[in-house]
Amino acid sequence: MASPGPDFASAYEDHVWQVYGFFAYRVGxxxxxxxxTQLTFERGWRAWGRYxxxxxxxxxxxxxxxxxxxxxxxxxxxxxxxxxxLHDTAEQHLPTAELTPSLGVTPEMARALATLDxxxxxxxxxxxxxxxxxxxxxxxxxxxxxxxxQILSRSLRQMRxxxxxxxxxxxxxxEGQTADPVA
Amino acid sequence: xxxxxxxxxxxxxxxxxxxxxxxxxxxxxxxxLKLRAMHSARSHAHGRKGTFMKSRxxxxxxxxxxxxxxxxxxxIAGGGGSDGGSAAKTQYKPGKGCGDQNHPPSxxxxxxx
Numbered sequence: 429m430a431s432p433g434p435d436f437a438s439a440y441e442d443h444v445w446q447v448y449g450f451f452a453y454r455v456g457x458x459x460x461x462x463x464x465t466q467l468t469f470e471r472g473w474r475a476w477g478r479y480x481x482x483x484x485x486x487x488x489x490x491x492x493x494x495x496x497x498x499x500x501x502x503x504x505x506x507x508x509x510x511x512x513x514l515h516d517t518a519e520q521h522l523p524t525a526e527l528t529p530s531l532g533v534t535p536e537m538a539r540a541l542a543t544l545d546x547x548x549x550x551x552x553x554x555x556x557x558x559x560x561x562x563x564x565x566x567x568x569x570x571x572x573x574x575x576x577x578q579i580l581s582r583s584l585r586q587m588r589x590x591x592x593x594x595x596x597x598x599x600x601x602x603e604g605q606t607a608d609p610v611a
Numbered sequence: 612x613x614x615x616x617x618x619x620x621x622x623x624x625x626x627x628x629x630x631x632x633x634x635x636x637x638x639x640x641x642x643x644l645k646l647r648a649m650h651s652a653r654s655h656a657h658g659r660k661g662t663f664m665k666s667r668x669x670x671x672x673x674x675x676x677x678x679x680x681x682x683x684x685x686x687i688a689g690g691g692g693s694d695g696g697s698a699a700k701t702q703y704k705p706g707k708g709c710g711d712q713n714h715p716p717s718x719x720x721x722x723x724x
Contacts, residue, residue: 444644445635452634462640466647473652537632556629577617584622584629591625 436476439486440469446487446558447494452533453541453553454498464501468494488564491554495568540590548583555580 447468451461471493472479479489533541541549554565562580566573618626636644 440645440648444641448636448640448644449633458634458640461634462636462644465636466644466651469644469648470651473648533632533634537628552629556626557633559633581618581622584618584625587629588622588625591628 436473439472439476439490443487443490444469446560447490449556450491450494450553450558451498453557454549464494464497468497471497484567485564487558487560488567491558491560491564492568494558495550495554536591537587540587543586543590544583548579548586551576551579552583552587 444465448461448465451464452458455461455464468490472490475493479486484492541552544552551565551569551571554560554568555562560568562573562576565571565576569576571579
């Protein structure tokens with residue numbers, strides 16, 4: 429394995445808040461967000477020799493690791509709860525943790541986020557917690573950019589209804605036709 | 612993607628709020644995370660080094676053991692031969708010429724006592 433050297437240290441300094449922010453919008457406690465952030469950088473450190481800057485931004489690369497780690501985490505929790513074989517556990521059916529005020533998210537925001545399906549919440553977390561761009565999210569998730577933007581708009585619209593200042597009906601005309609967020 | 616993702620105006624406040632409420636690690640958490648990451652990285656490095664050292668140590672011990680074992684075998688095989696001769700010579704060398712005790716030699720050797 430190539431030595432991480434100072435470059436990985438820079439990657440850590442520059443992107444740790446994005447990785448943490450992503451987890452903070454997906455898990456229920458600071459401790460878990462912290463644990464998963466540490467594990468992400470641990471995996472990243474071990475794989476740093478294989479990182480190719482020509483193929484991906486560091487932030488995208490790290491958040492891909494973070495995302496996979498979270499899926500693994502949910503799958504292991506899900507397997508323990510449901511006793512289903514891992515390959516039979518669809519991502520949409522994986523358990524999701526409630527956000528708690530201790531994580532810095534207001535109860536109102538936590539409730540609004542809880543109304544989103546897992547895919548939508550992931551996109552929101554990557555966009556506003558991980559601070560990734562639409563194309564970067566599309567690259568990580570394998571969705572088209574148009575689909576990512578559509579999911580974001582629909583998610584924000586749905587959240588707005590639960591944030592107290594929304595005056596629209598849920599699932600406005602046309603949105604329901606693109607309800608399946610999985611490309 | 613721009614700050615507002617080309618969102619409709621009515622959704623920008625939600626996006627802004629999501630950005631504002633995004634949880635970021637505190638300075639203390641950052642330090643804690645960094646220490647944990649460094650400790651973990653160090654553990655991995657030591658783990659690898661330890662494994663490497665263990666395998667090297669095992670190789671060295673095996674070689675030493677084989678050498679000592681072979682040497683011991685040779686030493687045992689040659690043991691008793693204070694004259695440096697082979698076991699065959701020690702065991703099957705000619706007698707001292709003392710012969711049958713009932714028929715003493717005419718010129719007894721000094722060793723025949």
